[in-house]
Structures are given as structure tokens and as C-alpha cells.
Amino acid sequence: MKQWYMLTLVGEDRAGIVAAVTRELFNCGSNLGEAAMVRLGGNFSVMLMVEYGGDPELLQQALSGVIERFSLNLHLMQISGELHHHLEPNLQLTVYGADRTGIVAEVTAALAENGFHILDMRTDVAGSSSEPIYVMQIEGFCSLGVAELLPRLKAAAAQQVEIALREIDLMIG
Amino acid sequence: MAVLEILRYPDARLKREAVAVEHFDSALQAFIADLEETMRAGPGGIGIAAPQVDCLQRIVLIDLRGLRKPVPNHGRVVLINPEITTWEGMAVGREGCMSVPDYTGNVIRAERITLTACDAEGVTQQYDFSGYEARAVQHELDHLDGLLFLDRLVSRHRDLFRRKVYQEPPPAK
Numbered sequence: 152m153k154q155w156y157m158l159t160l161v162g163e164d165r166a167g168i169v170a171a172v173t174r175e176l177f178n179c180g181s182n183l184g185e186a187a188m189v190r191l192g193g194n195f196s197v198m199l200m201v202e203y204g205g206d207p208e209l210l211q212q213a214l215s216g217v218i219e220r221f222s223l224n225l226h227l228m229q230i231s232g233e234l235h236h237h238l239e240p241n242l243q244l245t246v247y248g249a250d251r252t253g254i255v256a257e258v259t260a261a262l263a264e265n266g267f268h269i270l271d272m273r274t275d276v277a278g279s280s281s282e283p284i285y286v287m288q289i290e291g292f293c294s295l296g297v298a299e300l301l302p303r304l305k306a307a308a309a310q311q312v313e314i315a316l317r318e319i320d321l322m323i324g
Numbered sequence: 325m326a327v328l329e330i331l332r333y334p335d336a337r338l339k340r341e342a343v344a345v346e347h348f349d350s351a352l353q354a355f356i357a358d359l360e361e362t363m364r365a366g367p368g369g370i371g372i373a374a375p376q377v378d379c380l381q382r383i384v385l386i387d388l389r390g391l392r393k394p395v396p397n398h399g400r401v402v403l404i405n406p407e408i409t410t411w412e413g414m415a416v417g418r419e420g421c422m423s424v425p426d427y428t429g430n431v432i433r434a435e436r437i438t439l440t441a442c443d444a445e446g447v448t449q450q451y452d453f454s455g456y457e458a459r460a461v462q463h464e465l466d467h468l469d470g471l472l473f474l475d476r477l478v479s480r481h482r483d484l485f486r487r488k489v490y491q492e493p494p495p496a497k
């Protein structure tokens with residue numbers, strides 16, 4: 152019986168990793184679901200939903216060559232895969248400011264307290280090494296509107312950060 | 325009147341170019357009534373184009389009056405053989421499509437457009453659309469040329485802070 156797995160690969164970023172991994176996955180008869188690759192601090196990382204009918208040991212073995220070649224760290228876990236049920240975000244949040252510890256914890260705690268379900272998050276450290284800036288982009292769903300939620304987020308982030316909260320007005324045509 | 329079947333991608337019929345309407349007869353009026361009923365039964369309910377119901381004619385219908393969050397609009401508008409004459413401004417917005425279930429993405433559209441089109445009786449009219457209504461009109465007009473919002477997707481993440489690339493990106497994967 153086919154089973155979904157979450158395959159996570161992390162390593163030094165080099166050209167050709169995605170192509171090599173997906174080729175091996177295709178060759179061993181597995182099927183790809185949703186996936187996200189991101190480069191974090193120069194590191195390659197990818198999470199792939201993989202559907203496979205055989206022994207997961209065989210799946211790992213199939214990838215062993217490419218894992219070794221690119222010195223990747225692999226994690227494979229069985230998941231209950233669910234496709235065709237995307238949740239739609241209704242709010243988009245941008246937070247930026249001088250890089251300091253605690254920004255993410257403060258803002259996300261306030262989001263959680265207000266029932267904000269984070270569906271997508273990217274954070275980056277930009278600027279220069281002497282003056283880093285922190286940039287966070289979040290999308291999610293919350294039953295509160297901008298007028299209610301924004302003041303609460305601003306109150307939660309005690310120090311100087313810029314917070315913008317916008318509605319995502321989805322248009323289905 | 326009848327609710328027509330909405331074609332869903334990957335149905336190749338959605339990728340064809342529609343032809344101009346020549347006869348403003350009772351058959352056209354009947355089709356417009358069906359198109360309207362189909363639009364109102366759909367998940368978006370604010371716009372539809374004839375090719376979405378396998379009619380290869382340059383006919384678009386929009387009506388934003390039913391939106392949960394009201395926006396300025398022209399009410400129910402039938403646009404036949406429409407031609408955009410002026411474009412102004414650009415904005416990123418989130419779109420979905422009745423012909424592409426379970427997916428939404430960011431698309432850049434003009435913020436204001438001027439357009440000429442025939443009405444249901446064949447009389448040429450001129451319209452100024454802006455904001456949400458302009459987005460809806462542009463989305464529907466794309467269907468007349470066999471284009472989906474998938475053909476115009478832009479990044480979900482890199483639209484705010486990374487518009488300029490200062491550094492060579494790493495080689496493609």
C-alpha cells in the first residue's frame with residue numbers, strides 16, 4: 152500500500168542536489184507531493200512529501216548514493232499525507248527591525264494568543280554584519296481583522312520594530 | 325436557464341483563444357443568462373469568462389456586488405469583445421480561479437484600466453475599472469486569450485525586500 156513520507160534533506164548548498172534527489176525518487180517508483188526548498192545561511196534544505204509503496208528502508212537505500220555524493224543529512228518519517236486541502240491565508244504580516252533576540256518569540260506569541268494560524272513563514276537576516284536587520288514575512292488565517300489584531304501585535308513587540316498587517320483579498324475568477 | 329459545467333485545468337480547452345461575437349441574437353441572451361447562473365453558483369461568484377464553460381467566444385461577466393467586503397464596482401457588467409485601451413499602475417494581488425481548484429498565487433495586475441466593450445445588445449460602451457474590479461476584469465479577459473493566472477504567477481516571498489538582486493544568485497538547481 153502506498154504511504155506518504157516527509158523527506159527532509161539538509162546540507163551544504165551545491166548545484167544539482169534537487170535534480171539528483173528527485174531523479175532517484177523517480178527511479179525507485181515514488182511519487183512527489185508538495186515540497187519546499189529554501190537556502191538558509193548558505194545551507195541547502197528541502198522538505199518533500201514522498202509517496203512510496205515499498206519498505207521505507209528501500210527508499211533510504213535508493214537515496215544513499217546521492218546522500219553521500221552531496222554530504223546530505225536525511226530524515227524520513229511516515230506522515231498522513233493530505234493533498235487538495237490547502238488552507239487559504241487571509242492576513243499577511245511583515246515585521247522588520249534591527250536584529251535582536253526575541254522578535255520572533257514576541258510576535259508569534261502574540262499571534263498564537265489571538266488565534267492566528269501561521270500557514271507560511273519566512274525570516275531573513277539582511278543588512279550588513281555590523282548592522283543586521285531582521286525581516287519576517289508571515290501569512291496565516293485569523294478571524295480577527297487588521298484593526299483589532301495590529302494594535303495587539305504592536306503592544307506585544309515592546310521594542311522598536313516595524314509591523315505591517317494587510318488583508319489578503321483573494322479574488323477567485 | 326442552466327448551470328453549465330466549468331472546465332478545469334488541465335483541460336486543454338482552457339488554453340484556446342476565443343473569437344469575437346458577431347451576432348447579438350436571442351441565442352446570445354440565453355447563453356449570457358446561463359453564464360450568469362453558472363458564475364453565481366461558483367466558489368468565487370464574482371466573474372466568469374465564456375471559455376470556462378467551453379464556449380469559445382469573447383464574452384465576460386462580472387458582478388462584485390455580492391462581495392463580503394464591499395468594494396466600489398459597476399454592478400453586473402457584460403463585456404463582449406472587450407479591448408483594454410489604457411493601463412495604469414501595477415499591484416500584486418492574490419488570485420484563484422474556478423478552473424484551477426485548490427491553488428492560489430500572487431499575480432501582478434494594472435490598478436486602473438480603461439476598456440471598450442459591447443454590451444449584450446451590441447452597443448459599444450466604455451468603462452473605467454480600478455482596484456479589485458480591475459483585477460477581476462483582467463483575470464477574466466485573460467481567459468479569452470487562453471491564459472490562466474498560473475501563467476502570470478510571481479513569487480510569494482520575494483516581492484517586498486528583495487526586488488533588487490545585488491549579488492549573483494547561486495547556480496540553478
Ligand SMILES: [Zn+2]
Pocket residue numbers: 323324420421422423463464467
Ligand atoms: Zn479564472
